[in-house]
Amino acid sequence: MSRGDEAALAAEATRVLTAARPGDDEVLAAGVFGLQDLMWAQVGGGTVGALGGDLVAGTAGMAVGAALGGYAAKLAACKAEGITLQLLVAVTPSTIHVLNRDPDGELEPVVASFPRSSTEVQITKFGLSRLVRLHDRDSDVAMTLHGTAAPFLAQSKPDAVVLHLLAASE
Template sequence: MKHAGDESYLQEAASDALGGAEVLAAGIFSWQGLLGAQIAGGTLGAVAGDVVSDNPLASGVGAALGGRAAVEEAAAAEGMTVGVLVAVTADAVVVLDWDGERAGNEVRRFDRAHTDVHGSGFGLSRVVKLHDTESGETFALHGTAAPFLAQAKADKVVMHLLSAG
């Protein structure tokens, strides 16, 4: 994903989208809800590939294409891009659309003063759950700690700031 590992670029892109606000950290994440869509779409794609051909490669291609199509559709249904830019300011956690070059529309905003943050991991994946204690709104983000992925360093900084309160 373009610019995913460039912390300064991501912070500047977030600041621009937020009208010049000071951004303490920014990283590329995805909505955790997309994982379910990917699994369902991949399963359907694999079955379709298997029906079309006895070739195992057809099942693999079907799974990949089905998973990707389902993820894109689920993100669009939620009014967001597949990859989102999570920006942490002194007062807020802001989730912005991300097109690979620049931040777009604001998808979600959580006031840090009344947002509980719960982080968990599974292997090299990290899930950050945001819970606004006033409105009850929750939103789970999926990031990475995989050292071979460019976005891991920026994601780690965002997760550190959120866990620090």
């Protein structure tokens, strides 16, 4: 499914939420995000992969090793957390939902839900990325997500709508 189609992402989130939590609010917007900690797993895995690739095949192997090592590290980190590489963030009038994008249905569909009324939202810029820290003051549950503002990526448009709604919660 496309990461840049706002209506399709909202419909996907609605399907997941309807199955998991019948009677939930209307999805105002949905975008594709990732767990922020995965950025660090990618850096670590990419470094190890680059070193191994350089030893085996020189400079070209270094680039391939970095890409494969970073991807493998991200997948391993996701598996350990019980989440998918891509997470769907769905904003409803009352709740911010973080959902797995799991076509096989092997994982829990809802990773976390944050009541908008008690959730502190902090959005920071990191190059063309946006880091979104969600912290529910009532339960003290927190999560930091990574989205994009890169205009050349299709997912930046739906992410921008989600970020706009979350910024209104700040």
